């Protein structure tokens with residue numbers, strides 16, 4: 670029986686949506702294609718680490734023109750323009766900034782390097798001259 674804990678950690682970057690988002694007054698009246706476009710736009714911003722900005726040309730590629738119009742115009746617009754880009758309203762209040770994503774990726778990379786070092790170099794007693802953890806002094810001395 671599961672205790673609710675995942676068997677392994679999922680290391681993908683996720684976006685965050687409020688559980689009440691579908692019933693939000695700005696969302697509830699959207700067409701299915703506009704709803705999809707809005708989710709696509711948020712995912713695009715996360716993948717591109719754009720902090721919520723999306724160029725008009727990129728937005729057009731994500732959905733049909735009528736859906737773009739739906740989420741960018743009117744009093745309930747979900748994206749706001751600064752003249753150059755569209756911005757997902759309150760994106761950084763809920764989603765990771767580019768800096769946060771970089772820190773997470775770097776920490777995961779460090780953890781991966783430590784795991785490989787422990788398994789392959791320490792565990793098999795085969796130090797690797799290219800491994801920073803096996804030979805930290807060499808890396809410093811060579812400037813690498």
Ligand SMILES: [Zn+2]
Nearest residue numbers: 786790800803
């Ligand atoms: Zn090593």
